[in-house]
Amino acid sequence: xxxxxxILPALIELGEFQYCxxxxxxxxxxIDIATRQFFRRHHxxxxxxxxxxxxxxxxxxxxxxxxxxxxxxxxLTSARVERCIILPHSFYQVDSFIHVLDERHxxxxxxxxxxxxxxxxxxxxxxLPADDMxxxxxxxxxxxxxxxxxxxxHCLKPWAVSLMGKIRKAVRESSFPAFRKNYWxxxxxxxxxxxxxxLPAELVLGQDISDLxxxxxxxxxxxxxxxxxxxxxxSGLDIVISDRLxxxxxxxxxxxxxxxxxxxYGKLSGVYRQSLLEHPRARLLHHSELPGLFPEIxxxxxx
Numbered sequence: 001x002x003x004x005x006x007i008l009p010a011l012i013e014l015g016e017f018q019y020c021x022x023x024x025x026x027x028x029x030x031i032d033i034a035t036r037q038f039f040r041r042h043h044x045x046x047x048x049x050x051x052x053x054x055x056x057x058x059x060x061x062x063x064x065x066x067x068x069x070x071x072x073x074x075x076l077t078s079a080r081v082e083r084c085i086i087l088p089h090s091f092y093q094v095d096s097f098i099h100v101l102d103e104r105h106x107x108x109x110x111x112x113x114x115x116x117x118x119x120x121x122x123x124x125x126x127x128l129p130a131d132d133m134x135x136x137x138x139x140x141x142x143x144x145x146x147x148x149x150x151x152x153x154h155c156l157k158p159w160a161v162s163l164m165g166k167i168r169k170a171v172r173e174s175s176f177p178a179f180r181k182n183y184w185x186x187x188x189x190x191x192x193x194x195x196x197x198x199l200p201a202e203l204v205l206g207q208d209i210s211d212l213x214x215x216x217x218x219x220x221x222x223x224x225x226x227x228x229x230x231x232x233x234x235s236g237l238d239i240v241i242s243d244r245l246x247x248x249x250x251x252x253x254x255x256x257x258x259x260x261x262x263x264x265y266g267k268l269s270g271v272y273r274q275s276l277l278e279h280p281r282a283r284l285l286h287h288s289e290l291p292g293l294f295p296e297i298x299x300x301x302x303x
Contacts, residue, residue, distance in 0.1 A: 004131045004274060007087065010106055011044055011055065014083055018051035020075065021217040022059040022089075026210040026230065027134070027246025031058050032217025033227050034137035035087065041138070052080055057217070058087035058110070058133040060245075060267060062094050065195040069097045077101070088130045090114050092265045101125040111270025131275040134249045139231060160222035164229045167209055171233050174206030176296040178239065187239030189297045190247050191261070198264040199243060199287050205300040210244045241285070241294065245271060252281060259285040259293075 011017070019039070021032045035057055039046050046055075056076060062069065076084050077100050088110035091098060098121045101107065108130035109115040118127045175188045189206040191199055209230075217223060231254045234240060240251030243261035245268050251258040258281060262269045269284055276282045290297065 005108070005128045007085075007108055007130050008042060010085060011039075011042070014053050014055070014085060016045040016047050016051060017053035017055045017083075017085075018049065019046050020054060020056050022057035022061050023216045024059055024061065024214065026213045026226070027244060027249075028057075028059045029213060029215075029217055029223055030137060030227055030230075030246045030250060031132070031134045033219070033224060034135075035133045036217070036219050037138055038133065038136045050080070052082040054081050054084045056084065056086045058089055058108070060090045062089050062097060063092045063196075063265065064094060069094060073097055073100050076105070088132050090265075090267050090270075091118050092267075095121055098122050111267065111274055113266055113270050129274060132245070132249070132271055134246055135275060137249075137253060139228070139253055156225055157222055160225055163212060164226060166212055167226075167230060168233050170207035170209045170212065171237070174209075174300060175237065176294075176299050178294065178296050180238075185238035186236065187241065187294065187296070188234075188237050189294070189300060190240065190242040190244060192242070192244045192263070196263040196265070196267075197243065198262055203287055203290060203297075205297055208244070210247060239294075241290070241297070243268060243287075248282075252276075252279065255281075257281045257283070259283050261285055261287050261290070 022028055054076065081104060084105045086107045088108040090110060091114040098118055101122055102124045105125040107118060107125055107127045109118060109127055110130060110132045115127055115129050171188055174190050175186055178185050178187050190209055191204050191206055192210065193208045213226060230250055234251050234254035234256060237256050240248065240256045241259040242248050243263050248258045248260050260268045260272050260282065272282065272284045
């Protein structure tokens with residue numbers, strides 16, 4: 001991982017803090033679980049309930065595609081907040097949000113473009129580069145349950161088991177055989193739908209599994225089950241191709257060769273260049289190269 005700062009010293013210096021998870025999809029859930037693992041591994045003093053020190057979870061919320069940021073701005077700039085750390089995020093076309101940040105705020109940016117954009121608009125807050133929090137995920141990490149959190153073992157709720165079935169089905173329907181390096185391999189093309197997609201319509205062929213879940217991380221057994229289950233499903237693949245950042249990152253944790261396709265504001269290419277440039281199984285791919293390298297994906301149309 002290159003060009004990034006460690007967030008640990010800043011969190012240690014902060015002392016006790018309230019953690020506010022970033023609401024989102026399956027990718028944001030991976031970020032949340034990785035973040036909570038990070039806190040526990042480093043014995044950071046997270047406090048439940050309101051606190052004058054606030055840490056806001058990483059992700060891609062600070063963009064113009066998902067509605068107003070007034071709620072987030074009010075929460076993070078409240079008069080009661082003495083110090084605030086925003087964990088690695090993307091920032092794009094949200095000038096008014098960046099302008100309200102001040103000397104209380106330390107903001108980590110997960111791409112160079114976001115860092116330059118923020119620094120160009122605000123000289124009061126501090127902005128630093130850092131790796132996406134999902135890259136701190138430990139697949140084998142199993143901490144003891146926190147009695148203050150909804151983490152006590154119990155039978156999984158039916159919705160989680162049902163959703164895991166939908167994820168398996170979506171990956172199966174998005175998979176294709178590919179003969180590479182003298183043997184047959186199994187790939188899956190998992191493109192995003194929605195406002196951030198930069199793919200031409202003829203290439204939006206597989207299933208968008210990130211959007212099968214939406215909500216806020218809460219460390220429940222169901223949420224841990226979903227992320228572990230996602231990695232298990234992806235581990236049955238040799239190749240993952242996606243313009244969903246955290247499907248790509250999950251594919252790396254699952255042992256796949258992963259091809260990153262960019263979104264409409266350069267999020268995937270930015271994270272790749274800042275944090276994954278030297279990863280042996282990660283490759284950045286322009287969508288125009290896709291039909292030539294993987295003509296097999298067009299079999300998904302027949303499916």
